[in-house]
Amino acid sequence: MLTDLFVRDFRCFAEAKLELHPDVTLLVGRNAQGKTSLIEAACVLLRLQSPRTSNRAELVRFGAATCLVEAQWHGRRLRYAQSATTRRLALDGVTCGRSADYLAASGVVVWMDHRDMNLLRGGAEHRRRFLDFAASQMFPDYLHALRGYERALRGRNHVLKRDASIAWKQADAFAHVMDGFARTVWQRRAELCAALGPEVSLAHARLSEGVEKVSMAYRRTHDEALGLFEALLTMRDEEARVRSTALGPHRDDLEMGLNELDATTFASEGQQRSFALAMKLAQARVLEHACGAPPLMLMDDVFGELDSHRRRALLACLPPGTQKIITTTNLDWVEADHLAGRVFGVEKSVFTHVRG
Numbered sequence: 001m002l003t004d005l006f007v008r009d010f011r012c013f014a015e016a017k018l019e020l021h022p023d024v025t026l027l028v029g030r031n032a033q034g035k036t037s038l039i040e041a042a043c044v045l046l047r048l049q050s051p052r053t054s055n056r057a058e059l060v061r062f063g064a065a066t067c068l069v070e071a072q073w074h075g076r077r078l079r080y081a082q083s084a085t086t087r088r089l090a091l092d093g094v095t096c097g098r099s100a101d102y103l104a105a106s107g108v109v110v111w112m113d114h115r116d117m118n119l120l121r122g123g124a125e126h127r128r129r130f131l132d133f134a135a136s137q138m139f140p141d142y143l144h145a146l147r148g149y150e151r152a153l154r155g156r157n158h159v160l161k162r163d164a165s166i167a168w169k170q171a172d173a174f175a176h177v178m179d180g181f182a183r184t185v186w187q188r189r190a191e192l193c194a195a196l197g198p199e200v201s202l203a204h205a206r207l208s209e210g211v212e213k214v215s216m217a218y219r220r221t222h223d224e225a226l227g228l229f230e231a232l233l234t235m236r237d238e239e240a241r242v243r244s245t246a247l248g249p250h251r252d253d254l255e256m257g258l259n260e261l262d263a264t265t266f267a268s269e270g271q272q273r274s275f276a277l278a279m280k281l282a283q284a285r286v287l288e289h290a291c292g293a294p295p296l297m298l299m300d301d302v303f304g305e306l307d308s309h310r311r312r313a314l315l316a317c318l319p320p321g322t323q324k325i326i327t328t329t330n331l332d333w334v335e336a337d338h339l340a341g342r343v344f345g346v347e348k349s350v351f352t353h354v355r356g
């Protein structure tokens with residue numbers, strides 16, 4: 001459970017302190033008052049990643065030198081400080097030099113927002129990001145393998161673009177490195193998808209009252225029997241033409257089926273929304289199972305646009321004991337019998353305790 005959340009010079013906040021509720025904390029305010037920034041701070045503190053940006057310097061309030069986020073997570077004190085160029089982490093008041101050690105002690109997170117529709121409507125990169133965020137929380141070796149793969153991929157693409165005549169020997173050296181990391185990435189993504197598949201079906205059945213059938217499968221760019229290095233050897237002509245790496249985990253995708261059809265093209269908007277919700281719920285259940293404790297749910301303005309059946313199903317499908325921080329522009333949708341907790345109003349980056 002996350003308690004005692006404190007931020008200083010983070011995004012629009014000079015300083016804010018919130019005592020979070022063990023079940024539900026609602027942050028209510030008009031647009032651009034700071035709701036999303038606050039739950040982003042919680043995500044950064046627990047996972048060292050923002051769902052909104054990969055440029056950490058953006059987190060520091062304009063004009064300030066360093067941002068700070070601190071909270072208690074299941075009795076441990078987490079501290080994240082970030083300047084334009086450096087990041088400092090601390091666990092229980094002791095500086096933590098290795099992010100892997102920090103992440104091992106920290107909690108897991110599921111982030112939900114209106115962009116979740118991109119899991120169905122957007123390109124494959126959205127689905128890969130979904131897998132990567134979950135896999136990096138479940139498997140301690142995943143992020144290292146993914147970053148190593150991406151580094152080698154950048155190197156290889158640079159070689160493919162650089163000269164009029166491609167230095168294949170150099171490109172192959174990068175391909176060897178990519179091949180090693182790709183094995184871990186594939187294995188972990190496959191394990192994750194095997195765990196997610198049945199959970200997506202279960203969650204979707206509750207959201208759609210059991211009338212539709214969904215499926216989800218991981219799709220590689222090439223035959224599994226071939227290693228990446230060998231597969232890339234067969235792509236010389238194509239790569240010489242497009243000047244970039246044609247195969248590998250950076251091009252893989254998830255195949256999403258709805259009643260045996262491709263959900264990314266044939267599903268209605270409502271069906272796609274239920275599918276995306278089911279994926280996030282499945283992520284929560286799989287993370288709970290893998291990590292032994294429910295994730296923190298950070299839900300950015302997702303409830304207002306759901307009908308009351310799906311709102312109830314969404315809450316009912318979460319693992320028992322899941323802590324939720326929910327942002328919303330109004331409380332009209334809140335039904336007292338299924339959502340009690342603490343409410344804060346937020347205006348111009350200042351939080352006011354309203355009730356609970």
Ligand SMILES: Nc1ncnc2c1ncn2[C@@H]1O[C@H](COP(=O)(O)OP(=O)(O)OP(=O)(O)O)[C@@H](O)[C@H]1O
Pocket residue numbers: 010011012013029030031032033034035036037038058059060061062301327
């Ligand atoms: N580094 C920063 N320093 C200062 N202000 C920032 C920084 N980054 C973002 N902001 C500002 O913070 C404000 C709050 O943004 P935030 O996305 O948290 O609002 P919100 O209440 O979630 O609104 P919405 O409901 O529209 O998403 C915005 O006006 C944004 O421009």
